[in-house]
Amino acid sequence: MNLAAHSASMAETIVFAILSAGVLVGGLLTVTRRNPVSAVMCLVLTFAALAGLFATLSAHFLAVLQILVYAGAVMVLFIFVVMMVNREESTPIARQGLVTRAAGVLAAGYVFYRVAWLVSHERTLPLLAASATPPVKDFGTVSAVGALLFADFLFPFEAISLLLLLAVVGGVMLTRHVREDHSSRVS
Amino acid sequence: MPTYAYILVSLALFFVGAAGVLLRRNVLIVLMSVEMQLAAGTLALLSFSRALGDQKGHVFAFFVMALAAAEAAVGLAIVVSVFRTRRTASLDEVNGLKG
Amino acid sequence: MPSELRMIPLLPLLSAAYLILFGRRHSRESVHRIACLAVGAAFLVSADVFFFWFPILYQSNGLTDLVGTWLASGDLQVDLALRMDALSGLMCLMVTFVGTLIHIYSTGYLAHEQDYARFFAYLNLFCGAMLLLVLGDSLPVMFVGWEGVGLCSYLLIGFWYGEAANASAGKKAFITNRVGDLGFLIGMFLLFRAVGTLDIPVLVDTARAGSPSLTAALWWGQPVAFWAALFLFMGAVGKSAQIPLYVWLPDAMAGPTPVSALIHAATMVTAGVYMVARLGALYLLAPVALAIVAGVGALTALFAAVIALGQNDFKKVLAYSTISQLGFMFVGVGTGNFAGGIFHLFTHAFFKAGLFLCAGSVMHAMAGSGDITRMGGLAQKLPFTTWVFRVCWLAICGVPIFSGFFSKDAIVAGAFATEVFGPRLHWVGPTLGAGLLVAALGTAFYMSRLYCLVFTGECRADLDTRAHLHESPFAMVGPLLVLGLGALLAGVMGLPPALSRSHGDLIGRWLATALGRQPEVSRALQWRVMATSALIALAGIGLAWRFFGGGVREPARRFTAAWPHFTAAVRGKFFIDEIYDWLVVRPLRGLSRVFFLVVDRILIDKLLVGGWTVLVDTAGRLLRLVQVGDVQRYLAIFAIGLAALVYVMARPVAPSEVKVRIEGRSATVDLTEGKAAVDKLEYGFDFDGDGREDRVGAAANANWLYPRPGHYQLRIRIKDPRWNTSRTIARTIDIP
């Protein structure tokens, strides 16, 4: 391996390390913040780093989307709701039922461990060892993914519009000002 | 970087999300954790996609992203309506239905 | 083939539907007119078919009315077909005839009832379901009727739901019956798997041919026929109230009396006997199953007779007597004497319906009370009822010339003569016969006790009731007289051949094609049994008369009436009475109390029914505790469930068998047998328990030479390298 390739791979490793550290630290911070606003900010960090990881995977289109949709739109939505319902809480983790929930986390950890063990055990398989960008022209670009989207995946593309429509409609239904609920039994 | 490294990161993110869902009291943070789990799935999909040189994973990831956005919208709407009826966003206080 | 067969169940069903929907709009007269006409018409149609096609019914396996294909898919084809052959024709006539009488009787008995239409609708529904059960040509059709009568029984027992006990009695009946149905269903599935059809004639033919599909061993070396027969019998046990599922029947007496007569005496409870007779060929393939049927029957006959001794409620006595008589019938069918069992079923339908209707008439007169200690001397007040009761009583006691005598003898003689159990179990038949004779003694005794306490002696009721005493209206007395006549004469159908060579055993000959070979009973045995059972019946009646004639409360008058010559010997009478009381009456009463309390109330009600309920109930409460309302704990359970799934999945398979062979000091361990398809496992054998693995590798077997004799701990670790999971099995090895 020549020096240039080596340093390129070195750089790649460093970038990967930084980005994945961003993802994981961001994630950890998100679930540990007491204030939801800070949690949203940390989540933005996670998603931004994730977008970076997507880019290193040659998923440029998705990386852009990740920033636009998640770090942008969805997070703004979150912020709105946080502003609406936020109450500073003294205990971020409820005491009651903690044993069961901790057992749940352990169980999830066990599943995680199993899969992680399998992945590292099989890391020499071609699938898991592959690292280079695949030799497909325009891999992961808007045009390539878009072409696929409008060819083979036309049906899901149409179907997801229904999903988004109903999310919007339903959101409006639930949150709009009470118009026809004449009775005001809501305290 | 080899694919397995990405998968491990995505698994770790998935686990962190799961832990957040299971432990946090604030329903908004729980929803954020759910989003994290979905994002972890996206990352795994994209890693496999690159390893296989196949872009179907990208398309799937695209849909997962849309789906996560829709889910967030609906989830937040429901959180708002819970907050309206109960004046709380703490999950441990939303336990009127049981038994 | 006659398509009017379908009219038989349809008429009462349609009437039931009409009455449920529109009954409330009609006057009482039109309601009972519709209901009675529907059943009456069903009777006329069945009689018409029966007598018109008489020769065909007799010679072939009957008439089929194919209404249509009920369902057909792939290998399963079930026709909605009705069949009238010699057996089902007889049953059909009996059900519609007795059913009509009871309908007529009910018009009088329930004259003051509010929910008139509902009652008659249920009664009609019941008749329709029973007819479907009888006529159904395949097991699923039969099962529909089977469940239908259970449902109607539930509805009718709970009819007077004002009292909470009635509602729960109804529920008990329904649930107990469902326990039996579980067996019926499984038996049905087993037969389907083995034979590939559920048509009764095909099943019977297959069984008669001794097809290997039925004789092949299934579980624990017993053939398919045995298991199917056993599970089906479980259904019969539930429906026909045998041990241990009889508990519902006594409680079911909470319903109106005509219901008890129709459902819990004459028809529904006989369904089990009918089913066993119908599938007799299947049972003949499995002598052990037959022995179980007969054994359960005999045990129930004895047991219920003993309990009946201690009952003080008119209907409860009759209920236990029904259970006991059903036991007789099961001994009949269980000894391969199907015609005998059916014959007794037939006569029993008359005399037991008669007895119940008499009970209804008496309770009608007594303002609804059924407490026999408050009765007595009713013979003068209720002349017709008394006469009918006398006939039915003598019939159930088995006094010669009454119908019960002949049918009971047919069963007892059949039991002594049977050869169906084969040489190894040949002792079963005579034992059962002897048991039945004892049960017959008990029957004669308790029925006579009932008679004496109710009809003889002085009336012990209070003045109000006494003033109110009256004979029932004609609508009630008329059916009673008809049933009494039946109880007297029905025996003609099955006179023992020893009595009349030309007209003997009509019913056996009539059913020969439908039921197949019956046990041969020698004339000598017939005479012997007849003599013995006549003596037993008379002895039972005599004994009861001495105890209870004229009422148990007045021993002096009782003795005066029975033995006028001994009136002088007052002291001796007292003495004898005490002896009787201490030696016979108290032990008997005590025994029956013990049986009743310990077995019935504690063992069955509390433990079997109750205990099970408590267990289920507790589980229900615990599971409710899991649902705490906290969503995160739900999520945790989700995660734990998934982890458990992954754990189970990832662990290597446990070998079904660990074979250890020891030769001298060398031990060979073999896990190859029962190993699952996974062949990528690794095995580590630690033979001497020192924590070090002595043999490691992909081989599932290993051997080891022990240096010295002793007691060793063998540990086998099975590892699945793909998952990085392992499990350890430990055994001990003794090297001699």
Add this chain to the structure above:
Amino acid sequence: MTIAAAQIVALSPLLMITGVGCLALLLDTMAKGRAPALWLAQLGCVAALLAVANQWMGSGSSQPIWSGMLIVDRMALFLDGVLIIAALATLLVAAPFMREHEFEHGEHYALVLFATAGGMTVVHATHLLSLLIGIETMSLAAYLLVASWRRQPAGAEGALKYLLLGAFAAGFLVYGTALVYGTTGGEMSYAGIAARAARAADNPLFIMGAYFLLTGMLFKIAAVPFHMWAPDAYEGAPTPVTGLMASGIKVAAVGGLVRLLGSAFANPGLALGHAGWVRVLGGIAFATMTWGNLAALRQENVKRMLAYSSIAHAGYLMIGLVALGQKVDGAQPALLVYLAAYAATTLGVFTVVAWVGRRDDERLLIRDWAGMARTRPAVALAMTVLLLSLAGVPPTGGFFGKFYVFRAAMQSPDLAWLVVAAVLNSLVSVYYYLRIVVAMYFRDPVRPWQPFPSVGMAIVLFVTVVVVLALGVVPRPVVELAAGGLVTHW
């Protein structure tokens, strides 16, 4: 890719339901009152039913369409029919219910149709992506419907629980897809997965992915231990929505599972053996029916009891799935018949539950039902028939469906224990169903009571009772329809 007209026609029922849903939304914003949108939605259901019938007559291709995303075969059309009828019944019941309880939203009708469209996508799906989108469309609509009774705190609470658990399950669904996609070398269509399954089944990672997918689906049919949302969501939801969840959504999820397990994961290496899903599902089926029945015993709230009963029914249904995995002949039509019978029964039962409640008197406790037979004998009788059908007593559709499924399972000797357990379970279930019957018939009324008049509910009730009885007495037509669903290309 050009869109061939045939592909559009093949999807006409789905498109009609979706389109009418959107139109109803539009109409609702423009027209006065709720009635026009409702009528449009109902008409749309009828039209979609006709379209289904049309497809049924002309169907024969049963080839995957839309680049392998979907398939239009008889099984899917059969389930489409069931789903659309469930939607129609829900609309008929929901309108008077919402009027009575004063929370009418025009969006409600559209959401019912959208949920149905999602369900239809699920039963047609032959690709993990269309499955996921179908599932999520259905679920999101269901979350919103559960929360739609805004005055009721229980509604929002039930919806929140349903949503959180659902999102958690969706996470597994997505991650499972990723693992399957990677380990099969880039396959997401059922046919592609099936083609690679033999090789991939050696890879534990693939099995793990398959189980993640399975878990996500099992959550939707409320199988133990992924069922915890069901009682709370069922209780919290407006009653007609509960009916839709118990019938339509369960039917769609089971249909999706039949297809997923029957085609993508049908490989013996994956289905049978130690870690095979047949064994796992068998255990889960047992746990599900037992848990459901036992927990139902102590319930006082009718809706909650029925929720547990629906969990128990998921267990019985899974016996059919297990039989399917054992390649038993007739397991699939048996499942379909069971689903049809169960859907009809559930819709009827929840119609009664919706009917008996008044605005200020919900009457959800069993003791509130006392003496119903006296005041409303016809309704009580209908309820009795329906409950007996749930308990599996002949001659009802419920009995017949069970009979059919159990018979199929008995073909395989390994499943005898499961059938015995199921029959025992249905025995236990009789107890709690009878509690309602006892209350209606054998108790005196506690307080005066008058259900509100509603033609729609009467129609639904009448039709469901007739269907339930017809399925028990003359099941043949439906059995044949379901067997017609066999003509498929998995």
